[in-house]
Amino acid sequence: MCTRAPASVISSDESTEPVWNLVDIVVDEAAAEVVSDFLWSHGVAAVEEREAGEATVLRTSTAIAATILRGLPGVLRVEDVGIPRSVADTWRRHARPSPVAEGLAIVPAWCRDEWPPADSVLVEPGDAFGAGNHPSTLLAARLLVRHASNGDTVYDMGCGTGVLAILAALRLGCRTRVWDVAPGCISVVEENVRLNGLDPDDVCWAPPGEAGTHAVVVANILAPVLREESGVLIGLCRPGGAIILSGMRSEQVRSVTESFGLPVIDSMREDGWAAIVLRRTESGAS
Numbered sequence: 001m002c003t004r005a006p007a008s009v010i011s012s013d014e015s016t017e018p019v020w021n022l023v024d025i026v027v028d029e030a031a032a033e034v035v036s037d038f039l040w041s042h043g044v045a046a047v048e049e050r051e052a053g054e055a056t057v058l059r060t061s062t063a064i065a066a067t068i069l070r071g072l073p074g075v076l077r078v079e080d081v082g083i084p085r086s087v088a089d090t091w092r093r094h095a096r097p098s099p100v101a102e103g104l105a106i107v108p109a110w111c112r113d114e115w116p117p118a119d120s121v122l123v124e125p126g127d128a129f130g131a132g133n134h135p136s137t138l139l140a141a142r143l144l145v146r147h148a149s150n151g152d153t154v155y156d157m158g159c160g161t162g163v164l165a166i167l168a169a170l171r172l173g174c175r176t177r178v179w180d181v182a183p184g185c186i187s188v189v190e191e192n193v194r195l196n197g198l199d200p201d202d203v204c205w206a207p208p209g210e211a212g213t214h215a216v217v218v219a220n221i222l223a224p225v226l227r228e229e230s231g232v233l234i235g236l237c238r239p240g241g242a243i244i245l246s247g248m249r250s251e252q253v254r255s256v257t258e259s260f261g262l263p264v265i266d267s268m269r270e271d272g273w274a275a276i277v278l279r280r281t282e283s284g285a286s
Helices: 029-041 066-070 085-094 109-114 135-147 163-172 185-195 223-228 230-236 250-260
Strands: 019-028 047-052 055-061 075-084 098-101 104-108 120-123 153-157 175-179 203-205 214-220 237-249 264-270 273-279
Touching: 019 029, 019 066, 029 047, 029 055, 066 075, 098 135, 104 109, 104 135, 104 163, 109 120, 120 163, 120 185, 135 163, 135 214, 135 237, 135 264, 135 273, 153 163, 153 230, 163 175, 163 185, 163 203, 163 214, 185 203, 214 230, 223 230, 223 237, 223 250, 230 237, 230 250, 237 250, 250 264, 250 273
Parallel strands: 104 120, 153 175, 153 214, 175 203, 214 237
Antiparallel strands: 019 055, 019 075, 047 055, 098 104, 237 273, 264 273
16 A cells, blocks of 8 residues: 655755655565565554565565664665655645445545535545545445434444544444554544534544444554454454455455454445455354
């Protein structure tokens, strides 16, 4: 799942343009997926992948210490990179509202005039993943609209910007809780809650161990993390509830489904990405 690669904004003095402080990790091509999964599991907001001859370059934020990265198998070198803020933010000029369902779209906050306010869920990505236009986010949102009802409790694990939970609270009348391994997501979620006119209590930050159980659990994270956290996600869902899983490539659906051992009741695919809905059984497995 690739998007822009954000990081902390720094400036050496008032006359210098701020830059994104990034890191390029040059890896053996065969190690790219393993290292990428390692980065996501340690809370980076984005990973950009590009080919470099027989190697692969993974660009991300500096959340992971270079000493740890250099110790990973397949990592050839780690290089600090500074990208001017004006360059890093050029993607915003191309952002557009992303329709979810009839009369509902996820809308970048700076594009709010392009979509009716009553049909919009506004999002400001900040440093977090979840601008709302990635297929995995849209698939999760569409399945959430299908399977969440007014008054349901919804838990979004790996929430990023909080856009899925905000959609559930704002447009579906749900009570929502969120969590992400990246602590910087807290302030981004708070800003998006404010942008959408919600009360702070409508979208609460709750680590999995303190969250209780919910009618709907949604996780838009990569397949290896979905498999690793299957027990946690099942435990967050009450018997009879729905678990919405997104962030998988189509060829990864079978392995993810097998790790949960629950019946699939719905699914969607788009551009090689897939999302499924599992039914939480009384025993926690089918």
